[in-house]
Amino acid sequence: MDRTRGQGARPEEEGNVMCTMIVEKSEIAGCGKGPKGWFPLRQVNVSYDHPFHAPLEHALNIDFVNESEGLGARVAVELSPESARRLVTVILAALARGEAGS
Numbered sequence: 001m002d003r004t005r006g007q008g009a010r011p012e013e014e015g016n017v018m019c020t021m022i023v024e025k026s027e028i029a030g031c032g033k034g035p036k037g038w039f040p041l042r043q044v045n046v047s048y049d050h051p052f053h054a055p056l057e058h059a060l061n062i063d064f065v066n067e068s069e070g071l072g073a074r075v076a077v078e079l080s081p082e083s084a085r086r087l088v089t090v091i092l093a094a095l096a097r098g099e100a101g102s
Helices: 081-100
Strands: 003-005 022-034 037-049 059-065 074-079
Touching: 022 059, 022 074, 059 081, 074 081
Parallel strands: none
Antiparallel strands: 003 022, 022 037, 037 059, 059 074
């Protein structure tokens, strides 16, 4: 699995909240559904930064992409930090149950 790390968080200066520049990337295998239907997923980009749409100061932003399919081959999600932690918990629980044969 290819995993690269962004530059890391920059400190806040004089009370101003700055972009964190935190990005994690990984190759993945799966499918996503976009405006034109289903497409193969090849990469996930996960960042902790200002969201584009969610009314949050910072969010965990997840972009599932396939760059070879063009700009329409993208599924984006913006989660509050608390929601992101809950998502991780339920993903791990579902995997554990599935791998145990339950």
